Amino acid sequence: MPCALCGDIIPTEVARCPACGAWARRRDFRAVGVAVFMLLGFNAFIALGSGMSLVRLLDPLREATHDTYDPALTGRAIAPYTDVFVIGTVMAGITGLLYLGWLWRAYRQAPGPHRHRQAWVLFGWICPLVNLWVPPRVVYDVWVNSGRFRAAQRHLVGLVVTVWWIFVLLGVGLSRLFSHSGVQTLADARYSVHLxxxxxxxxxxxxxxxxxxxxQVTRLQIARDL
Structure with missing residues (x-):
């Protein structure tokens, strides 16, 4: 297989790349990281396209009045977006499984200390209530333990992880509200589109x-010990 760092061919019986000295396990870890990165980009592309398409529905709803509003027509226009959100949820689930595999390896390769045991990399996402705060703490520990950070850099990492998790929770909650929203009245339709x-x-x-x-985590862990 080719080395992920320099491109040289690594024999299967060799643990290190003969050209740059990279460990084969880091090569495999980088491959998983690239796959997760690409899937996340695909998820972001689907969500962005859905949002931009929904924005186009706002202008007709602004111009509509209670006398000209047709709930059946609006319902048919919005219904496909519910299906898109369902597809996005399925894609997010597939991406999440690969992401957990990546995070498991990243946790194992990141020197401590960790506030949670490795089992929480998995259970932290499925245990009710606990999954509201454990996953970002695990991700933060993996990130800061993968490199050497000053105090200001740790605060920046914490900010990025916190903002990411807030958007995750908001995305899940708002999409569920959107799937249960109605278009019986003009106000309901406008509210649904905004959701x-x-x-x-x-x-x-x-x-x-x-x-x-x-x-960032993949880059730090691959670059370490080279």
Missing amino acids: GVAAAACQALAAALCMTIVF
Whole structure:
């Protein structure tokens, strides 16, 4: 297989690249990181496209009145976006499984101290209530333990992780509200479209920030010990 750092061919029976000395496990870890990065970008692209399409529905709704508003027509126009959000949720689930595999390896390769045991890399996402604050703490520990950071840099990492997690929660919550919103009245339709735009924006920003986290952690762990 080719080395992820220099491109030289690494024999399967060799643990290090003969050209640059990179460990094969770091090569594999980089490949997983690139796959997660690309999937996150695809998720961000879908969310951004959905939000931009929903924005186009705002102008007709602004010009509409209670006498000219047609709830059946509006319902048919908005219904496909509910399906898009469902597809986005499925894609996010697939991306999340690969992301957890990446995070598991990143945790194992990051020297301590960690505030949570490695099992919380998985259980932190599925345990009710606990999954509201454990995942960002695990991600923060993995990031700061993957390199050498000054106090100001640690605060910046914490800010990025916190903002990312806020957008994750907002994206999940707003998309659920959008899927249960109605278009019986003009006010309901305007509210539903605004919910959809906000949900799409939060999902796109969450995916973009997660791309930053994956890129930085992967880069730090690959560069270490080279």
